[in-house]
Amino acid sequence: MSYATLLCRAKLGVTAPLVTVEVHISSGLPGFTIIGLAETALKESRERVRSALMASHFEFPLQRITVNLAPAELPKAGGHYDLAIAVGILIASGQLDPGDTGDIEFIGELALNGALRPAEGLLPAALACSEAGHQLICSADHGIAPVLLESLQGVGGSHLLEVSAHLQQRLQLPALQSLAVPCSAPRAVEGGEVADIIGQSAAKRALLIAACGGHNLLFSGPPGSGKTLLASCLPALLPPLDAEHFRQLAVLYAVAGEALPTPLYQPPFRAPHHSASATALVGGGSQPQPGEVSLAHGGVLFLDELAEYPRHTLDLLREPLESGEINIIRTRASALFPAQFQLLAATNPCPCGYAPSSRCQCSAELIRRYRARLSGPLMDRIDLQVEVAALAPEQLTQSSGTSLSQRGPSSAELRRQVLRCRQRQQRRQQTVNARLTREQLELHCPLSDQQRQLLGSAIERFGLSARSYYRILRVMRTLADLRDAEQPNSDDLYEALSLRVGEA
Template identity: 50%
Template sequence: MPLALVHSRALAGMEAPPVAVEVHLANGLPGFTLVGLPEAEVKEARDRVRAALITSGFEFPAKRVTVNLAPADLPKESGRYDLAIALGLLAASGQIPAARLDQYEFVGELSLSGELRPVRGVLPMALAAARAARAFVLPLADGAEAAWVRRAHPDTSILPAASLLAVCAHLHGQELLAEQPEPPPPAPDAYPDLRDVKGQAQAKRALEIAAAGGHSLLFSGPPGTGKSMLAARLPGLLPPMSEAEALESAAILSLGRQFRPEAFSRRVMRSPHHTSSAIALVGGGAQPRPGEISLAHHGVLFLDELPEFDRRVLEALREPLESGHIHVSRAASRADFPARFQLVAAMNPCPCGYRGHPRRLCRCTPDQVARYRGRLSGPLLDRIDLLLEVPDLGAEELQATPDGESSAQVRQRVVLARERQLQRQGVCNARLEGSELEYHCRPDADGAALLQQAVRRLDLSPRAYHRVLRVARSIADLAAAPQIGAAQVAEALHYRRNETPG
């Protein structure tokens, strides 16, 4: 039969659309034509496939070969189609049986010796294959990653293979590929402990509130006061991820080749350098890929030295902070990536870092300080829930033994507070909008009077006003209070006393 059809998968944002690899053999001068909007690395498959077939002991057909990657309007990139193209050639030339090909989906890059090399994005492709009720054949090195699909689809068949010969032996029924075993239980969380941080009781309290309600947080203070150390403790305070959240996070990390099977269900913390570009942070490229904000989905995005980031990069955060999604549009493609991250940022109070320091002299002029703070726009600061100064520690506190509660103790309160939110409104407090916000975050009479007075004195914008309500609701949930009172409003206002802390 001169025509064969093999199933594979492409990547388009978070989706893994099906790709039909059609191989046709015709009489005429030998040639190899690859169509279907292939990128350069896909076009190079003709040479990899030819060498892999010959070195594996198969015959490369001396005919006019046409390979079509359908649908034709979907861009194709990477070497993941090598295995499907090679099997299509073998089936069309009668060297392997074509009858069973429809039961499988194949991805994998071929080496010249016929071995299968790993590809990116295996997890979303395996999820799509499971929904299509087909067995998924992939490189041996990717098997442990794809195995996590079986947590959501236990009947899925994951068949890792070391080489083209192993796949062909399976299709011939000579030596079947072994099923990828069930993944082991996730390793215990290994987060840094909050107890290691000396002093800074107020900053620890802010971390607890942020974790309870899913709020964004900005620390300001001199160098060496523990801002980065505090931020690194936030993932360990957050509630455990659900199975669906863990799979979503793992799928995005798989797209960026960042997934580690042993870290499944562990909250991610991404810390891009302040020289990162807008595309690195929010995603993009000719074939859009997830940026740092999507790789931090269901985790923490830590931006150290916040004013040192390019202003256009920071402004790109405004939409995903509100919506939890990022939409990347290009001339030939469009991709939507989830970006439900928790932002934690840190900054110095001035360019030299020592403004207001009790022992170090600040040499910055008022104009330098104003320019430094002016790098953060009002609309961006408006979207940050908690603004807090982290003071310098004295010698007595530095020499003291670690004090305070451990991350496990704080996490217990956070989990209970988050459960109250989910039972009451279905989402964490940071995501309350519109009428639900007004209904669930309504303060009592004393709290409403205090808030009304604060709006006038602090000149809070409507967005900042609503953020105060959300934070106050989280404080009330930590205290198991059914309604927001004046004490919760006062504490929430404390974190917005100055829109530019420091």
């Protein structure tokens, strides 16, 4: 038989389209050609496959070998096609019995000595293979977390000879589940301790509200007031990811080539430096890769020194903050990445950081230009905007003698409140309050005539947008959940307004 067809997978964002690997061997001058929109790394597969076959004591056909990767319009890159091409050559040259390979997918890179190396970003392909009802053959060192292997059907090998022996039924390769690296013992949830923070009761309250409802939060205040320390406490308050969010996050990290955050199921906490490029923040590249907004999916994106980011970079956050996803479009490829993250940010009120105190040396125009770096549409998407004042000398000097009973609630105590609120939201609407639609708000957050009048006056006085109106309602719903109340009241409305525009 001079023709063979095998299955593999391409990489396209978080998806893995099926690729048919066709191998044809014909008479003529010896040659090895790969067609089907193959990138440079894939064209180099010819040398890897030739060396691997010869090192494994197989005969490399001295004929014309043509490998076609279909569909031809799909860009293909990477070395994970090596295994499928090598097995295809062995079948087409008659060195392997074709057997029943119609429902087997081959994914793996070959070393020059025939060893099978793990493919980068294997998880999306493995999940797609399982959904298609196919069996996967890949490297034994697959690197997939054990909790994600339950639904996968596949085996792993360490050498091309093992794969060929498995196909000839002379050897049974071990299942992927038996090759999983055991997870380390569960660790405590990471994050700062709220009780260790001196004062800042209003900021702690805002942090609790943000955690309960999944709301975006901005801390503004002078240097040393505790903004970053407060932000570091948020991971310890958040509930674990559900199975679907964890699976999506695992795929994103596999595509990005990064290890999953530990402990598993803890929401990610991403904190890029303000010098990060737009591509690093939202994703991109000739072959689209996820950025920080996607790697924070289901968790928190913390932007410290928010006003130091270029305005253009910050404005790229507007669409994913609204839709929960980002579509990266390039000339040769496009990819849609999930980006349902909670924005947590901190900024100074002016370049020196001390406005409006007497220590501030900035002119009014300099302060105006500094604050203008944060565009109106971006600020409109931040539900809670809280000023964090500098600590008074009395608070600092008296803190050393503060007893444990005076420290305020701990992170563990606040986390129990958050879990209770999140469970209430899940039972009622199957999502967090920050993601409530207009129809859901009308159902779960009805307003009385007095509340409508008050909110209407606030909209007129502060020039609030329609988006701000609905975000205030979502915060009201969270405040009611914190009280275990069925409906928000006027106190919830006053607090939601104060968290949005300051003290009225």
